Amino acid sequence: MRGEYSTHQKRELLKFLKERNMQHFSVDDVVFEMQDRGEKIGRSTVYRYLELLAEQGTVRKYTGVQGVTQYQHVEDDSQCDEHFHMMCSKCGDLLHVDCKLMHTLCRHMMEDHGFQLDPRETILVGVCARCRAGGEGMDHGADHA
Amino acid sequence: MRGEYSTHQKRELLKFLKERNMQHFSVDDVVFEMQDRGEKIGRSTVYRYLELLAEQGTVRKYTGVQGVTQYQHVEDDSQCDEHFHMMCSKCGDLLHVDCKLMHTLCRHMMEDHGFQLDPRETILVGVCARCRAGGEGMDHGADHA
DNA sequence: TTGCGTGCAAAGGTTTTGCATGGCA
DNA sequence: TGCCATGCAAAACCTTTGCACGCAA
Numbered sequence: 001m002r003g004e005y006s007t008h009q010k011r012e013l014l015k016f017l018k019e020r021n022m023q024h025f026s027v028d029d030v031v032f033e034m035q036d037r038g039e040k041i042g043r044s045t046v047y048r049y050l051e052l053l054a055e056q057g058t059v060r061k062y063t064g065v066q067g068v069t070q071y072q073h074v075e076d077d078s079q080c081d082e083h084f085h086m087m088c089s090k091c092g093d094l095l096h097v098d099c100k101l102m103h104t105l106c107r108h109m110m111e112d113h114g115f116q117l118d119p120r121e122t123i124l125v126g127v128c129a130r131c132r133a134g135g136e137g138m139d140h141g142a143d144h145a
Numbered sequence: 146m147r148g149e150y151s152t153h154q155k156r157e158l159l160k161f162l163k164e165r166n167m168q169h170f171s172v173d174d175v176v177f178e179m180q181d182r183g184e185k186i187g188r189s190t191v192y193r194y195l196e197l198l199a200e201q202g203t204v205r206k207y208t209g210v211q212g213v214t215q216y217q218h219v220e221d222d223s224q225c226d227e228h229f230h231m232m233c234s235k236c237g238d239l240l241h242v243d244c245k246l247m248h249t250l251c252r253h254m255m256e257d258h259g260f261q262l263d264p265r266e267t268i269l270v271g272v273c274a275r276c277r278a279g280g281e282g283m284d285h286g287a288d289h290a
Numbered sequence: 291t292t293g294c295g296t297g298c299a300a301a302g303g304t305t306t307t308g309c310a311t312g313g314c315a
Numbered sequence: 316t317g318c319c320a321t322g323c324a325a326a327a328c329c330t331t332t333g334c335a336c337g338c339a340a
Contacts, residue, residue: 129259
C-alpha cells in the first residue's frame with residue numbers, strides 16, 4: 001500500500017509543508033528550496049508525494065499561471081468551506097478571503113441558480129492591492145491588450 | 146501587420162466560432178471538428194489565430210482541467226463585466242450568472258479587501274443543477290477522495 | 291510582386307511513467 | 316527478507332517557434 005513507510009524525503013517534505021502551511025508553491029519551489037537546504041530529493045518524488053497527500057486531502061492542487069500546478073498544504077481545512085481564494089493575475093499570489101459575503105454567495109448560488117459552489121476549488125481572479133499600487137510582480141502578466 | 150488577410154482557414158475557424166458562440170472548447174476540439182468536416186487546418190494555425198482573436202478581445206482563454214487551455218468566443222462582451230462564469234466540475238459546462246450579487250461582490254472586494262476582481266477571468270467552480278440531480282457528466286471528475 | 295498566412299517539424303516546458311536500486315519494517 | 320520508496324531517464328502532453336512554401340491583395 002502506498003504511503004506506508006516513513007522516509008527521510010517524506011519527513012523533509014512534510015517539514016517544508018508545515019513551515020508553509022496555507023501558502024502556495026510549485027514543485028520547482030520545493031526542489032530548489034530543498035537544494036538550498038542541502039537536502040536531496042528527486043523531482044518525481046515531490047510530484048508523487050504531493051499527489052498522494054492531495055488524495056488524502058492535506059494538500060490542494062490548483063492550476064496556476066501558465067498551467068503550472070500550484071500546491072497548498074492545509075493543516076485544518078474545516079474553515080476553508082467558509083472562505084474563498086483569490087489569485088492575483090499580476091504577481092500570482094494566492095490570498096484568502098474570510099468574509100461573510102462568501103457565505104451569502106454560496107447560499108444564493110444554490111437557492112437561486114441551483115449551482116452548488118465549491119469554495120475549495122473556486123479561485124477569484126483579479127489584481128491585488130499591492131500590484132494595483134504599481135508594486136511588485138508587474139513584470140508578469142498583461143498577456144492581453 | 147498581423148490579421149490582415151482573409152484566408153480559407155480563418156473563414157472556417159470564424160464559422161466554427163460563431164456556431165459555438167459563448168461555448169467553450171479546446172484546440173483539439175477545433176482540429177477534430179475541422180477534420181470531420183473535411184476542412185484542412187493545422188494545429189499551429191488554430192493556436193495562432195485564437196491567440197490573435199484573444200488579443201483582439203473576441204475570444205477568451207481559460208486554463209481548464211489538467212492545464213488544457215479552453216477558448217470561448219464572445220460576440221458581444223459588453224455584458225460580461227456584469228456577470229460571472231461558473232464551471233461545473235462534473236460535466237465541464239461553462240455557464241453564465243447574471244446576477245446583481247456579482248456586482249455587489251466586485252464592489253465589496255475592492256472596497257473592503259483592496260482586490261480588483263476581474264469578472265472576465267474569474268470562474269466559479271461547483272456542480273451544476275443537472276449533475277447534482279445525477280444527470281450526465283458524472284463520469285468526469287472526482288479526482289480527489 | 292510583396293509579405294502575411296500556413297503547415298510541418300522541432301523545440302520548449304511541465305508532468306507522468308518504467309525500471310533498477312535503495313531503504314524501511 | 317519483502318516490498319515500498321526513490322531517482323534517473325525517457326516518454327507523454329500541451330504549446331510555442333523556426334522556416335520554407337503558398338496564397339491574398
